[in-house]
Amino acid sequence: MVILLKRQHDKKQLEHLMNWLKNMNLEIHASEGSMQTILGLVGDTTVVDIDLLKALDIVEDVKRIQEPYKNANRKFHPKDTVVNVGDVKIGGGNFVMIAGPCSVESEEQICCVAESVKKSGAKILRGGAFKPRTSPYAFQGMREKGLELLSEAKQKTGLPIVTEIMDLSQLHLFEDVDVIQVGARNMQNFELLKELGKINKPILLKRGLASTLQEFIMSAEYIMAGGNENVILCERGIRTYEPSTRNTLDLSAIPMLKNMTHLPIIVDPSHATGIARVVKPMALAAVAAGADGLIIEVHNDPPHAACDGAQSLTPEAFDNLAKAIEVIRPMACTYDQGVCQ
Amino acid sequence: MVILLKRQHDKKQLEHLMNWLKNMNLEIHASEGSMQTILGLVGDTTVVDIDLLKALDIVEDVKRIQEPYKNANRKFHPKDTVVNVGDVKIGGGNFVMIAGPCSVESEEQICCVAESVKKSGAKILRGGAFKPRTSPYAFQGMREKGLELLSEAKQKTGLPIVTEIMDLSQLHLFEDVDVIQVGARNMQNFELLKELGKINKPILLKRGLASTLQEFIMSAEYIMAGGNENVILCERGIRTYEPSTRNTLDLSAIPMLKNMTHLPIIVDPSHATGIARVVKPMALAAVAAGADGLIIEVHNDPPHAACDGAQSLTPEAFDNLAKAIEVIRPMACTYDQGVCQ
Amino acid sequence: MVILLKRQHDKKQLEHLMNWLKNMNLEIHASEGSMQTILGLVGDTTVVDIDLLKALDIVEDVKRIQEPYKNANRKFHPKDTVVNVGDVKIGGGNFVMIAGPCSVESEEQICCVAESVKKSGAKILRGGAFKPRTSPYAFQGMREKGLELLSEAKQKTGLPIVTEIMDLSQLHLFEDVDVIQVGARNMQNFELLKELGKINKPILLKRGLASTLQEFIMSAEYIMAGGNENVILCERGIRTYEPSTRNTLDLSAIPMLKNMTHLPIIVDPSHATGIARVVKPMALAAVAAGADGLIIEVHNDPPHAACDGAQSLTPEAFDNLAKAIEVIRPMACTYDQGVCQ
């Protein structure tokens, strides 16, 4: 951390600041120039509150040089984390395909899709029971009943299941769920993250639609600080000015995150783009860039899906995609300690 | 709502679509051209799922023409909503100044700030008990104890209080709170919004930092759909590419929202900019543009604030600001049925 | 400027770097910690190429602490620049109202609007002769003929004129033009900026629609580096994800720029919002925040304007606005050495 002092600064206030910093076990290196004095702080600066420093009369600016996260930091854990979901491994060279409908709609629908995506090579089943919808008048998901139907599909196919939690009060219903998804809108629902840090189920954490990569990792850090290290990061598009796709898929997040953290990174091209015909090119691109997995929306009858039909693949289109991915996977980027080889 | 059909479309599928739309009590007006066929839907289209329409084989594009909100819609409720907080009125020409520290830190601090801002003309006291912080290692607020201290300050000064709820499970603690704040990060915490729709306390809803104005109103609609019409909207800056301010305060949200909805709109220049010296110009600008109120961070000792010191005003600076606002208020924009006069 | 070295760095390469930096007359202050070594550079770092430093094997990150601009920098020129346009002064407490149609369309139109805005208090006439239009099929302006008509209007009313240059090759046509406007799309047309630095007419430089404030000032610096210090900055909205207004007017640019630079800052609420009924609230807000002027689109017959009719005020609406501004001006923020009082 670097503190830039104002040109005219009170010596006593400076002394006061230096003592306060030393009490936090930070070494201070002052660079006094004719124009500017800079204080370099060396040590564990994750505990220092930047806003507080900026409020000081004698301070002009403060820049963080070191990352404010520890548990998720690649520097302190050079080896890739591998998350285990039953027998399925994610990360550290293990690629996973997750697929299923946006919403669970009926036993027939979820089981039919589950069997079909399993045949095509999916290893985990996704399906929404609690659905975050912009409009209070839109379908809100089957809720408890949806979770039950997911469990049935799990029993029938043997596929582990991942589904979204929308509120802490729902947590007791997620016992049979294998991976708990935290949606983009809840990425900074800190109370939820803290509780999920206390359990040891894998958490699929989606990037908030206006979150920086650092904030994204900080939310993973919330979970990990509680003791749960099984976090899977998911890039799902960010909000930009471009109106033609629902969001802008930020694939450079893959090499950037690989460098910043040891956690596995998967990509959701369905929600990112919102357009079925764009899912395949973005899925192949994500694989080529070295993603640890994909999560894809598949519906047996997209035009009659209860939500997000426009972005769902048919089972045939998914099978075509899965085959293409199998072929391209061996040519994809591989990372060694976060650096693409 | 307008549906653009693909150039080559199956007549049977079209018939199927028309029947489905008619069953939703929508009138359909088809415009068949040599190049393009357009279906205009007339009626209550708030219930139509755009994504589902877009998924149809015969559909090229769908555009919503009417607003997807009803209760919050100015068109159906031309008169301004006035929210009552005890004796304090907000909206419909009633301006309110809300002030207080980012976090409650001690009895002395909150009572001292409360008395000082009251003297300067603030009508409601703000103060954070539960604090959403990007880092798990940062101060998370005094929580229950913070709420107690707010109640004490309320008793001593007679000022009603507003403070943020971070999770549904905290709701029972908010009995003595006069206005419940939903923070920017929770603007689309739909489970929380639904519950807040069932109580009848005023809700201060902050705009999410990547929310469109329409999404913002849709979140108000969630609360109102449950029966609670006491919603105060708060513009607090949106995320843009500009790095010099924390967020970009979108003051055009005031005239835009005034036209879209009848709810009162206040502005938070402290969080929007994150810089104390920018608060005054932005506060004056918000008032000039016709905001129904301001929410301002004030701390007796900003350099030692537990959070966000960099954006807090001293009591003296707040007093100076309050005086300037009193002078400028009579010259501010006034709105008649959402249109600046 | 601060250089963060990689944890394992070659001592010889470091020595090489230190020598290179010293040759640029920079003092180097090294802070060696157990975890991290930081080099603080003190001196004139405007000449240092950050990208080059970042490319070095031993460097992990580089942060600029000092501003990369000199001529435009408030630190080195604490007093406000006042730009003179004939008898009209802009900046340093002098407020200017600029008004006129988006495009010059006919002698009758431009003279009629010019006389009308003059009566309402405008001091400079605006009008587009060369028009940047997104579509090649849209009206491109009257070009040379438009400039002639502007000159006529100037002669008739005595109002100095401001109009946009779109290419260097047009410069010889601008002799009778009092202020040359560089449009948002040309803010980083560096060849144009360099040439405009060699003349001594005032330049009205509009912020690019995705430019940071620092880039904005750097473009002013291009002009000033050539010797022309008569630069007027114009905030005209930035591109964000919000679709309801054409752009998002960033009024915090006023206090931020006041602090960074001594140049005058005006605001264009017409182009920023693109909606006539939003112009007045944003104009009042800009004045309240301390803008040095406004540039407003006025058309005698907005529904038949050749371009941008949706955002033009009628002469009556402009007169109403001008009166409101006269009343609010004395209550607006004032700045002392870039800090709002």
Place this chain on the structure above:
Amino acid sequence: MVILLKRQHDKKQLEHLMNWLKNMNLEIHASEGSMQTILGLVGDTTVVDIDLLKALDIVEDVKRIQEPYKNANRKFHPKDTVVNVGDVKIGGGNFVMIAGPCSVESEEQICCVAESVKKSGAKILRGGAFKPRTSPYAFQGMREKGLELLSEAKQKTGLPIVTEIMDLSQLHLFEDVDVIQVGARNMQNFELLKELGKINKPILLKRGLASTLQEFIMSAEYIMAGGNENVILCERGIRTYEPSTRNTLDLSAIPMLKNMTHLPIIVDPSHATGIARVVKPMALAAVAAGADGLIIEVHNDPPHAACDGAQSLTPEAFDNLAKAIEVIRPMACTYDQGVCQ
């Protein structure tokens, strides 16, 4: 195009509007509902000015349904355009690798890099002679001399060359240049685009850093409207709030543009990310998504490059990348009439 009328609209004004539209040879289909009247316009709406319509008293909103571009429109030209650069073909299944340094620095440098990238499989040499730099104090390119050195490298290696034009006045110097690049900052320099429409050299048009895909195509349309159909589109990253990469590479632009237009689309991962170690994953991703080519920065000595060293590959790294691309190319997305198969 769809026009939404205000609820209370004057019948005479409506008649006036209808006549005006009919005079533009547009068919009008009115859908009159109890709540809302919608006019659907069928015919060539590229000539209609949306802003003008929006300014009408009786109009509430206008939505464009059809694309405002013709020459570049896939709908009217289903077959892929193939651009020929000497013997090199781009588009329609033909992939091209373009490589070279950011700036031409010396004969030795450009020839050395040219020979090296040719050996690795590059078919066109890139190199900047005129350099757009944010700072007036940064290296501005070798200019005329740089063009001469590029010509020498072309003669020695037989590689056609592509380099950026920054102003119309430079055009006469570009005779020996095979492909003229229009940089991101000049994407809406309409005077330049018009002139480039009159020559028949291929134009490499880079997406502006805040341009929508539609605006991007409209700029291509400017060139094509003048008669030059040899336009190559280049995605090079857009500006978002994410600070860790220079820009955010929008790879979904590939499938989106493929659908909208028949022009070839290449990708520049070097400028998009600004970080050498991110170039390879993004290059592979672009290829997988079906890009028609790549443009990559390669420098023999990145730490001593005159500009943008941080994002340049060494010749060895480029060779490694070129080999990886050769392997992955056959597995990439292929498009049929703009739809990924």
